[in-house]
Amino acid sequence: MRGLLGALLWLALACAAPASAASVGASALVKVPAVDLLSVSDGGTIVLDNAAADPQAGDDLGPVADSTARLNYTHNSPTAKKLTAQVTANPGGSDITLTVSVAGGTGEKTLVDAGATAAVQDVYTNIPAGALSDLSVTYKASATAHGTPVSGPTSFVFTITFTSVSS
Amino acid sequence: MRTAPAAVWTFLALAAALARPAAAATSGGAPISVTIQSIDVLSVTDSGPLNLQASAGSNVLSGPADSSARLNLSHNSATALRITAEVLPADDPPSQDITLTVSVAGGSGQKTLVLSGGAQGPQEVYSSIPAGVLTDKAVTYTASCTASGTKVSAATSFDFVVTFTTLN
Numbered sequence: 001m002r003g004l005l006g007a008l009l010w011l012a013l014a015c016a017a018p019a020s021a022a023s024v025g026a027s028a029l030v031k032v033p034a035v036d037l038l039s040v041s042d043g044g045t046i047v048l049d050n051a052a053a054d055p056q057a058g059d060d061l062g063p064v065a066d067s068t069a070r071l072n073y074t075h076n077s078p079t080a081k082k083l084t085a086q087v088t089a090n091p092g093g094s095d096i097t098l099t100v101s102v103a104g105g106t107g108e109k110t111l112v113d114a115g116a117t118a119a120v121q122d123v124y125t126n127i128p129a130g131a132l133s134d135l136s137v138t139y140k141a142s143a144t145a146h147g148t149p150v151s152g153p154t155s156f157v158f159t160i161t162f163t164s165v166s167s
Numbered sequence: 168m169r170t171a172p173a174a175v176w177t178f179l180a181l182a183a184a185l186a187r188p189a190a191a192a193t194s195g196g197a198p199i200s201v202t203i204q205s206i207d208v209l210s211v212t213d214s215g216p217l218n219l220q221a222s223a224g225s226n227v228l229s230g231p232a233d234s235s236a237r238l239n240l241s242h243n244s245a246t247a248l249r250i251t252a253e254v255l256p257a258d259d260p261p262s263q264d265i266t267l268t269v270s271v272a273g274g275s276g277q278k279t280l281v282l283s284g285g286a287q288g289p290q291e292v293y294s295s296i297p298a299g300v301l302t303d304k305a306v307t308y309t310a311s312c313t314a315s316g317t318k319v320s321a322a323t324s325f326d327f328v329v330t331f332t333t334l335n
Contacts, residue, residue, distance in 0.1 A: 023332045025258075026211040026236060030219065030265055030310040030325045032317050037223035072224025076314035130315035131226035 035076045038083070040162050044068035045155075046141040062142030063097075069137035071102055073164065076129045080167040083124040087111045089159035095147025098158055103136040111160060114147065126167055206243045209250070211331045212236050216324070217310040229311040236306035238271055240296065240333065248296045248333045253289040254280045258328035264316025267327055272305040280329060283316065289332070296333075 048061040075081050085100050090112060098112040102123045109121035124132070148156075215235040219228040242248050252269050259281060267281040271292045278290035293301070 021332055021334055022207040022209040022242075023330055024209050024211050025328045025330050026306075027213040028217065028233075028236075028267060028269070028308045028310075028327045028329050029214060030217045030267065030312075030327065031322065032219050032228065032263070032265075032312060032319055032325065033221070033322045034319050035221040035228065035314055037221055039223040072222075074221050074223050074225055074314050076221070076228075076318050078318040078320055128315065129318045130313070131224055133224040133226075 032076070035074055036081070036164055037075070038071075038073045038162060038164050040071045040137060040160075041069050043137065043139050046139065048141060048143055059145035060142065061145060061148075063099075063140040064142070065138055065140045067136045067138045069139070071132060071135040071137050071162070073124075073127070073132040074130070075127070075164065077166070078129070081127045081164050082122055082167045083127070084120045084163045084165060085109065085111060085123045085160050086120040086163075087117045087158050088161040089157075090115075090117045091156045091158065093148075094143060094156050096141055096143045096156055096158075099140045100160065101138045103138075104132075105135075108138075108140070112158065120163075123162070127164075203243065206241055207248070207333055208241045209239070209331060209333050211238045211306060211329075214306070214308050217308055219310060219312060221314060226313045226315055227311060228314060228317070232307050232309045234305045234307040236308070238293075238301060238304040238306050238331070240301040241299075242296070242333065243298045244335070245298070246335050247298075248335060249291055250274070250293040250296070251289040251332050251334060252278065252280060252292045253330050253332070254286045254327050255330060256286050258330070259284070259286045260325040260327065262318075263312060263325050265310055265312040265325060265327075268309045269329065270307045272307075273301075274304070277307075277309070281327065292331075 044066040046064050046066045048064055095115040096112055097114055099108045099110050100123060101108040105124035106122050109123055110118050111121065112118060213236060215233045217230055217233050219230045221228045264284040265281060266279065266283055268277050268279050269292060270277040274293035275291050278292055279287050280290060281287060
């Protein structure tokens with residue numbers, strides 16, 4: 001009788017034992033880089049000719065706009081960023097005025113004023129961490145017939161450098 | 168007729184007794200007890216780094232999966248076991264919106280451990296494991312986040328501790 005009671009007690013204890021549970025911790029390491037990636041595609045070709053000139057404006061050519069270029073930007077800084085633009089290669093020999101504006105940005109800014117390179121311009125400010133995707137970049141160019149004399153069709157290629165900086 | 172002294176007779180009797188073969192011994196049965204311990208041994212190695220990358224114009228950072236971690240299990244339970252994985256809230260780094268998934272080769276498929284920075288509780292990664300072993304199973308992690316949700320001033324590592332548990 002005592003043996004039977006002992007067996008029953010053992011069985012009860014066995015059934016009351018906690019469920020099997022083995023635990024182990026393992027590390028999963030996620031590395032997040034500091035991101036500050038800016039890309040701007042090339043603009044199209046702005047053609048200034050007599051047809052584009054306003055007869056009422058004397059010898060003015062243009063302005064003519066081009067919105068071919070696209071801007072993409074991503075950053076994950078805790079500090080807001082801004083984008084600047086400046087002409088870093090001016091071919092000279094013209095009185096071209098070139099402006100730029102970025103969709104959603106700070107409006108039209110002058111990069112080249114009658115042939116002279118302007119100072120750095122803010123084109124987009126107060127950009128929180130995140131992305132600007134596929135924004136239109138609009139250039140406008142104008143010149144005068146007398147200020148930009150050419151012997152034949154002549155291309156003036158300007159290089160514009162966009163830069164992200166802390167706001 | 169010569170007779171041996173009593174001491175000699177005694178010696179001879181003792182020698183004869185010792186020279187007899189031993190009587191056959193029988194045992195009533197000697198018990199041997201073998202105890203099988205309950206085995207439930209789980210190990211999971213650490214993953215390699217999950218390096219996230221970005222591209223201009225995209226708010227999402229992602230990167231290649233990592234399958235360097237290995238899982239091993241031995242158990243002898245009469246009942247099939249399952250394995251869960253979990254990032255405990257205390258082991259979930261702050262200030263990030265990382266989504267972390269895990270899958271174990273041959274298991275229950277990809278499970279989300281952390282969603283946009285929030286721990287999702289225990290996830291079953293392997294089910295119906297009969298007594299025996301799981302050997303060298305690849306553990307695959309993936310991770311992603313957003314630039315707007317995970318702000319860093321410099322490259323930053325977020326170390327998640329994933330707790331794997333066997334259960335009936």
